[in-house]
Amino acid sequence: MTLSVRPVASGADKTAFIELAYRINAGDPNWVPPLRSEVKGLLDPGTNPWFEHAEAQLFLAERDGRIVGRISAQVDQLVLQHMGAGTGQWGMLEAEDAEMAAALIAAAEDSLRAKGMTRALGPFSLSIWDEPGLLIKGHDHPPTVMMGHNSPAYEAWVEAAGYRGAKDLFTYDLDVSRPMPPLIQRIVASGERNPRIRIRTVDKKKFDAEAATILNILNDAWSDNWGFIPLTPAEIAYGGKKLKPLVWEELIRIAEVDGEPVAFMMTLPDVNEFIRDLDGRLFPFGWAKLLWRLRKPNTRTMRVPLMGVVRRMQATRLASQLAFMMIEYIRRDATANWGTQRGEIGWILEDNIGMKSIAEAIESHVNRVYRVYEKPL
Structure with missing residues (x-):
């Protein structure tokens, strides 16, 4: 049987690229079919502002005329600026067997070499802000919102294609139905007595201003982290528009010290719980189900995708206290208002000692590990 890999060259090819994931993963009970509209938007240069500073070449693998695999190869100018010249990336890998995976990865590498890249990092679908890393631990349960899931065979x-781990990303599972450990409760109570500290909810009526406040903290807090790529104003607006329906004011907290957001x-909410049975389709009836579920949400799981403290306060007792206070306040509201039983924190870099210490102090445990691989080209 003849195996070939070719670039996506038409609308029909792009549709085949998207649809392949649904066919390959159909038998995995823990794979959550993403909304097709979201995947199309991710890959559309007219929709996704990521393409303003990056380019992606998509590939399909065929065996005797049948689509059997896919991969993307991307070059991002912001990655070159912040992660090193010559750093290309690949992602969105799906393959039916090892031979197809090898051919697809080789095609992605050839594409990156042709653009002058000297190192390949992956997988990223399409950036570190989307779905980073290959799942290597935690295949026995579904991913939460905005996290990926893949076959255990892919590792x-x-x-086998010559890649080694560059960085592991951890997510932590927490039983939020239980009170925090006694020590954490005492730390929170102490913070509540401190007149300098204010932990407030966001005001959705001032969405743009609140988003700007959070972004300023994020850019400062994460600027030295491995893999950090700043979001452009267009990406911020795009992400805000998508996330706004999921912003529940009690679930996003800003900590102020002496009136300054720090x-x-x-x-x-884990939207995957709401869309898991929709097979990625909003029509003809999926949209009505989703709107109803968002209108009266009751979600078992919440995810903390982002958390940050300004750099000058990192590694201080006050920073940890603020983190514990925000976690506890959100835990109380999530359990009381939405019946939440489980929280997932992350991802967290394997060498982020401060965040790992906070996760361990509240008695959470690693439930999923994603690995970003690298290889010289």
């Missing part, structure tokens, strides 16, 4: 296939914690 060996990627490593930390934040963003929590999102």
